[in-house]
Amino acid sequence: MAYVHRIEVQYKTDPRLKVRTDRIRSLGFPIDELHVIDIYTISTHSRDFTPEELREIGSKLINPVVQTFTVDKATIAHFDTAIEVGFLPGVTDNVGTTARQTIEDFTKRKFEPGEAVYSSQMYFVCGRLSLINAENLAATLANPLINRVHMKTRTEYGTKGMDIVVPLVNLHELPTAEPVDLGVDDQELIRIGKEGITDPETGQRRGPLALDLAQMHAIRDYFTSLGRKPTDVEIESLAQTWSEHCKHTIFASPMDDDMPKGLYKTCIQAATNTIRAQKGDKDICLSVFSDNSGGIIFDDHYLVTHKVETHNSPSALDPFGGALTGIVGVNRDTIGFGLGAKPCINIYGFCVGDPESNPALYRGKNNSNPILSPRRILEGVVSGVGVGGNCSGIPTPQGFVWFDDRYVGKPLVFAGTVGIMPRSDGKRNLFEKQARSGDYIVMIGGRVGKDGIHGATFSSEALDPGSPVTAVQIGDPITQKKVSDVIVKEARDRGLYTSITDNGAGGISCSVAEMAKECNGCHVYLDKVPLKYPGMAPWEIWISESQERMTLAIPPEKLNEFMDLLASREVEATVIGSFTDTGRCVVEFHGTVVMDIELSFLHDGLPIKLLKTEAPVSVQSDPMPSCPEHLDTTLKEMLARKNICSKEFISVQYDHTVQGGHVLGPVQGAGRVQGMATLTKVVPDSKKGVGLSQGIFPSYSEIDSYRMAIACIDTAIRGLIALGIPLDSIAILDNFCWCSSDEPERLAQLKAAARGCYDGATGFETPFISGKDSMFNDFRGYDEDNNPVLVSVPPTLLVSSIGIHPDVTKAVSLDAKIEGDLVYLIGENREELGGSEYSAYLGISGGIVPALDIPAMKVRYQRLTHAILHDLVVSAFPVTHGGLAVALAKVAIGGKLGLDVTLTGDLRPDVLLFSETLGRFIVTVDPDKKRSFELAMGSDATLIGRVTGKNLQITGPSLRISVPVSELESANKKPFGGY
Amino acid sequence: MNPIATGQAFGRKELELIPDKALIMSGYGINSEMETREALLRAGMDADIIHINDLIDRKYRMCDYRLLVFPGGFSYGDDTGAGNAYANRVRNNLWNDVTEFLEEDNLVLGICNGFQILANLGLVPAFDKQYKRDIALMPNRKGVLECRYVTIKPAAETLWTKGIERIVCPVSHGEGNFSCSKEVLTQLKNRKMIAFTYCRENLKPADGEYPYNPNGSVADIAGITSADGKVLAMMPHPERAMEFVNEYDWPLQKERLRRNQQPVPTESMNMKLFRNIVGYFC
Structure with missing residues (x-):
């Protein structure tokens, strides 16, 4: 009843x-x-x-x-x-x-x-x-x-109202493990890999394993050598562990003849190793690539961590839930770093279609299963990241939005978290962990349901009509906040566990097997795992991605204290097995062994595949149309472009002040301009602060992905330099979001971009400390007339940066401040409009993507840091998307003050105004400091004018524009004014 | 059993602290406990952060403290109304402790989510010590969380607002839209219980105008006290702007001060509020 x-x-x-x-x-x-x-x-x-x-x-x-x-x-x-x-x-x-x-x-x-x-x-x-x-x-x-x-x-x-609905879960499944026959022809093996194991109860395929034929062969051969059939638990587990999402096969596989060790080892890891060796005792890295986040030195006592994740496929289906899960998921990469760092800053990034467009695209034939509109996706992902950070008490100051119609089918959602933790508790380094044989495996946090099943394999495949709805999870920030608080504020400092990791992609199948490497074995009792509802099959329990869960290794003598503590905080904790040293991953379900695989096969049995690249056809350059007559109008229209205009509606709905560390926030100056970088104090009693910025230039990729990568690194670094953060304290992170990565041309672009990463990072001596890739961001569906459609995202690289400011009271904001101050341009102007916002404005393709002389930039950036830290600079702002004129406008709007500048050189006026040459800043300086500033900057600085009046006035050899700053401001703030 | 650790800075110089201590509530999504403790420490009062369940389990006693703080946060994710679920937990399990605490010469402070909790508990306005719900903090007029710096000024002389001209600090809430009946508003005014109102930068009234009044609060109310003055509840977060560099426009202020050869402060003016609290116990 x-x-x-x-x-x-x-x-x-x-x-x-x-x-x-x-x-x-x-x-x-x-x-x-x-x-x-x-x-x-x-x-x-x-x-x-x-x-x-x-x-x-x-x-x-x-x-x-x-x-x-x-x-x-x-x-x-x-x-x-x-x-x-x-x-x-x-x-x-x-x-x-x-x-x-x-x-x-x-x-x-x-x-x-x-x-x-x-x-x-x-x-x-x-x-x-x-x-x-x-x-x-x-x-x-x-x-x-x-x-x-x-x-x-x-x-x-009527008077009765709506009907009463009770959405109770009712499952009638076979709660047992089934043997799977792999002694079938290759055709069937391919089908199993693509569509999944056939469920004996329903006769339906269970959803993509994303295993290719070579991988299916490896699995078949392994079990043949054991003399038995694999169970569905074992196959599903291998599919999770070997997924692109977990093993990063494209970055790990040998490529062509010249990269036998693959892109990751050759370009990313090698860059960091080289830099660390060069820097010697000035090395800032403490823990790189090996843990859930990367960790660098904050000061003698503390370290900070950073990690940026993507959550693209789920966000295409459920923008709010996908983005929320993305941000609370990456929070767990912080809590799961070392023995647990405290999340202290969140960052976000969204690549979406134009919210004013409404493309008619469908996942299914006959106009079925339409994609969500870009506006719906934008509003959903903005809200998801906001709710995640706000409810968790983590400030979210830093982020970006990038618009391109190629993101309509597959939006990109970046979510990152910075953590803070003491380097040592006096007895042990907190950034190291080691599960020991005999420790209990304890799962804490939320319960397990069918949500997120096949999440890891799902995101390794392009979105197609068969996408399972169970791939969508919705986070519960409050459950996670309780988990986070009890771990990083209590259990860690009482020394109650030896290791901890996040349950992310692949659920406990990945987290437990990953931790089992630390002691070489594990034994799990799946029937002990607490479930949201009865009736789940063992393979589902093993790979479910239900949220808000962490896995810990608890020494037997600490178990009672740990369990009591968690009970008193109303956080569910369950012993689900023990770590062992048998070299095997053994899983039982109600007394029956449902999985028994050697860890070495689980982790390293993946067959190696050689990737081949082929140079893509180069992009043709359109001729430039003649220079617009009314450049003041052009400037206003450039400021109103979606990739340049103010997205302050996001900043104000994201709590960016909680934890009390706000120094330079997402909007700055009386005119409230969104900066390129933010600065936050994370240790109350320290003068130091954490600066965050990023660089992203998807529009450069098709023309020159090598230079695209350099531009990302330069911009990510330059944002921090403008705050006064020294180059030698900066580390960076990479997030590759590529498309069609089975095509040799796309792989060639990837290889060039990875080379750019190596050259950029080693050139600036800024190590990569963490990264993540997502290689198949393609939408496959149909248009209104049932024609098959492929929409691939532009090859996208996000470079995020983190740097330590030595004294936040010396930091400078972006806005012009005092009438009469001098305006300097740091750097020079060249004609580099390839992939620029101005090219997009003109509707032309091709051109020259900005190049960079990194050794010269190193000197320049060090000079500017010196000038800022010696109080010679009043404001500083990097020149990025939209070029010089856009940067000048933002400095003026920020201060609600006019600028009168004169530019020289023989560039065409519009090229001069909007070219995106890298390495540049706009800086304002107190006239009393003129000499010392010019002495500090040398030839890098050019005096171009003064802060004066109410207009932005730019004069050049054949150029004269003058626009009231108030008009620039309204142009810049109008596009999202109604959001 | 220790109170929750607070990540103290290493090698911090000894602070001079008064003997009386503060109890800062935590748990279930409260999130501003650490910076609130930091503000009190800097003002000269030590504080323990205690999980509500440890009070319910009698591991700690409220009566060992002089100041009870409900800090900011998102207790229970604001579900069923901001502060409501946490207030229910207090009322169901700690109500006698709270009423006894209020009988003594003690103070209670609620900031943001803390204000929402106090309002749902009826600890403000608490006319004639009847702890019933007389006010509400409704969803902001704009319907979303709003995080921005605001200026507020005292609207009554209270032990909390003594000597304060203004406070410039962030608001960050989705439900801070102060609402009450006309009768309650009249009483609040007549009995000088409106502690702070939102205003413009030049201290002229906000008159309901966004963004000076960020949420639509009636009469620009940003904070009120209880009828006996011993409970202060406010939406803005002074504890998030303890230092000069936490103020929104500090880079401009610094430049102006420097050019007038005036010293650049290290602390923000908002610390006065916390010093007033400590002063009460001296």
């Missing part, structure tokens, strides 16, 4: 009504008003609640000053259509969980398995909509992958 009750909560006067209504109207729905009612559906079977109890519960879920509620009675209101949006069975429901805890705490009665509170939202639409329009509105309010939608007209709603 199930007892179900429904509580409906509404505001007496909803403060958000106008904003919500306006937003929906701006999306083209002619509604008058859109009201929201919060619904809690309480479902129990062990005992019913009394009417008094339900009234009490209702009063606990509202604030009576502004809200009212009903119990088992429809809310009566004026409206035309009611739309209720709830979750599908098994989707994480954070609000429902909180409501359940509130009820449990108040009634002192725990809910039993199968009993729950489900949250949903009921929208009352005022205004007559056609059925099609109402359905489209519902599609805007809900995502069919995770939401259920019910709609009623006012008449249908």
Whole structure:
């Protein structure tokens, strides 16, 4: 017998009504008003609640000053259509969980398995909509992958209201491990690798393993040598561990004749090794590439970590959930670094299509399964990263958005986290860990469900019609916050564990097997793993990617203390096995061994494949059209381009001040301009701070991916130099998001970019400390007329930088500050418009991508650091996308002050204004410091004008523009003003 | 059993601390406990960060402290209304401790999520010590979290606001839109319980205008005290701008001070609030 009750909560006067209504109207729905009612559906079977109890519960879920509620009675209101949006069975429901805890705490009665509170939202639409329009509105309010939608007209709603729905998970699966016959022909092996194992119960394929024929052969041969068939648990486990996502086969495989060790070892790791050797005792690296994050020295006592992840495929399907999972996932890469670092700064990056476009693309034939609109994706990912950071108490100051229509099918979502931890606790280095044979394997945090199954293999394949919906997870930041707090603020410092890692891609199958390397073996009892709902098969439990989980190694003598501590913090912890030294990964399920593989095969049995590259056809250069007549208009239009304009709406909805370390934030100056870099204090009693920046130039890639990589590195570094951070304290991270990486031409671009990474990093002596790649960012689907469509992202490299500022009180912001100050250009102007924003503005392709003389830049950057740290500089801003004129405009807008500058040289005026030559800064200087500044900078600095008046005035040999700064500001802030 | 470690800086010089201590609540998504402790330490008061469950389990006693702080955060992810679920946990398990604490000569401070918790507990405004919900912090008018620096000024002379001309610090909340009935507002005004109001940079009233009043609060209210003045609840975060370099426009201020040959401060003006608290116990 199930007892179900429904509580409906509404505001007496909803403060958000106008904003919500306006937003929906701006999306083209002619509604008058859109009201929201919060619904809690309480479902129990062990005992019913009394009417008094339900009234009490209702009063606990509202604030009576502004809200009212009903119990088992429809809310009566004026409206035309009611739309209720709830979750599908098994989707994480954070609000429902909180409501359940509130009820449990108040009634002192725990809910039993199968009993729950489900949250949903009921929208009352005022205004007559056609059925099609109402359905489209519902599609805007809900995502069919995770939401259920019910709609009623006012008449249908009547006095009874909406129907009661209990989204309980009901599984009828075979909870056993099945042997899989690999003694089949190659055709079938290929099919198993691509579409998955056939489920004996349903006869359906279980979803992509992303194993190719050579890998399937290796697995078959291994089990033939053992004289038995593999189980589905073993095959699924190998598929996870060998996935592109986990093993980075494209970066690891030998390439052509000249890179037998592969791109990663030859270009990325070798760069860091070379730099560390060169720098000797000035080496800043403590832990690179081997752990969940990279760690560098902060000061004598602390280290900082950094890691940037991508979460692209899930974000294409569910932008909010995908991005949220991305950011809380990379937070765990911090908590799982060494023995646990405290997350102290989040960063973000989004590559999306133009939000004003609405391309008709479909995942399925016959206009089925349409892609989400770019605006929906942008708003979803912005919100997902925001909620993740905000709820976790981690500031999110730094990030970027890049627009290109080639991201419509597969958006890129970058999420990164910086952590802080003491280098040692007096007894051991906290950045090292070592699980020991005999330690318990303990899983903590959330429970395991079917969410995220095949996540790792899924992201290694291009998005196609068969994408499983179980690949979508929704994070629960509060559960994770409890995990994070108990680990990095309590258990770590009590020395309760010997090793820890994150459960990310591949779930415990990857995390446990990875930790098992530290002691050479593990033995897991899968039936001990706590589940969200009964009925899951062992292979699903083993590879599920349910969120908010960490795996730890606990010495037997610490187990009780650890378990007591976690219980008192309401964090679930379960012993699921032991670490061993048998050299094997053994998994049991209800007394039966379902997996028994040598660790050496699991980790190193992957067959080696030789990759071949082929030079792509070079991009033809279009002729330049003649110089525009009204360059002041051109400048305003450039400032309003989406890749250049202000995206402050993101900065203000991301908490960038929590933890109290804000020094230079995402917006700076009276004119609130978004900077290239931010500076944050992470140790209260230290003068030092952490600077973060990044470089990204996808538009350069097709023309010259080698120079593209150099541009990324230079820009990431230059953002920090402009704050006053010394070059020798800077480290960098790489995130390659490529496309069609099985094509030799794309691999050639990749190889050139990786070479650029090596040359850039070693040239500046800035080591790579961590990186991640995502190689198949292609969308395969159909257009309106059923034609197959392939949309590949431009080859994209994000270089993120982290540097330590020696004294934050000496840092400079970007804005011009005092009337009469001198304006300098650091660097020179060349005609380098290939892939530039101005080329995109003109609609021309080709041209010359900026080149860089790195040795000369090293000297220049060191000079500028010296000048800043000696108080010779009032403001500094790097010249990047959009070139010199855009940078000057932003310095002026930031200070709400005019600039009067004169430029020399024989470049065409528009080239001079918008060329993207690297290595440049705009700097303002107190006239009293003129001599010392010029002495410090030498020939690198050119005096070009003064801070004066209300206009940005630029004069050149055949150039004269003058625009009020207020007009530049409104041009720059208008495009996203309504977001 | 130790209070939660706080990542103290190594080799920090000894601080002069008063004997009375503060209790800073934590757990379930509260997240500003460490910087709040840092602000109190700098003002001269030691503070223990205690997980709410350790109070419920009687591992610590509220009555051993003089100041009770509900810091900022996202307890329970703001689900079922910001601060509501945490307030329920306090009311269901610690209510006697809280009311006894308020009977003594003690102080209570709530910042941001702390204000939301105090409002749901009815510890503010607490007219005549009836701890019922008289006010609400509704969702911001813009419907999303807003993080930006604001200027607030004292609207009444209280033990908390003594000598403060202004505070410039961040707000960062999705639900800070102060709302109450006309009668309650009149009482708040008449009994001088409005501690802080949002204002313009020149200290003129915000008059509800965005972004000076960032959330739509009635009468620009940013913080109130309880009727007896011993509880302060405010939305803005002074603890996030303890230092001069935490102020939004410090690079410009620094440049102006330097050119006028004036010294550049290290501490922000916001520390006065915490010094007032410590001063109360001296």
